[in-house]
Amino acid sequence: MEQVGYINEPTQLDTVFAALADPTRRAILTRLASGEASVNEIAAPFEMSQPAVSKHLKVLERAGLIMRGADRQRRPARLNAAPMKEAIAWLEEFKEFWSSSFDQLDDLLMELKNAD
Numbered sequence: 001m002e003q004v005g006y007i008n009e010p011t012q013l014d015t016v017f018a019a020l021a022d023p024t025r026r027a028i029l030t031r032l033a034s035g036e037a038s039v040n041e042i043a044a045p046f047e048m049s050q051p052a053v054s055k056h057l058k059v060l061e062r063a064g065l066i067m068r069g070a071d072r073q074r075r076p077a078r079l080n081a082a083p084m085k086e087a088i089a090w091l092e093e094f095k096e097f098w099s100s101s102f103d104q105l106d107d108l109l110m111e112l113k114n115a116d
Contacts, residue, residue: 012063013090017087018063019063025059025060028060032066032079036069037077038074039077042057042077057077063083064083065079066079066080
């Protein structure tokens with residue numbers, strides 16, 4: 001079923017949000033915020049195999065959220081936060097909406113309180 005007026009093509013923003021949807025991948029990004037690391041270093045705190053962590057890294061790499069080093073033996077990963085900029089901009093639009101909605105709710109509650 002096609003939604004009229006909506007873009008059905010996957011975008012970079014879709015890929016970023018899909019990558020960020022998983023708590024393990026968010027934890028990996030948090031780890032990489034403190035500096036580059038090898039797959040084994042990234043896998044250490046998780047109760048999963050190195051190949052499973054590698055799959056998470058591939059998802060993050062496809063989303064552009066990490067970059068992998070050229071060192072063939074170690075292939076260190078490092079954070080690339082640039083793709084998050086588009087996600088933040090998209091979320092900021094909703095922040096303005098919710099802030100306005102909460103301000104209206106505050107006004108209504110004050111009116112109701114003053115009416116009593």
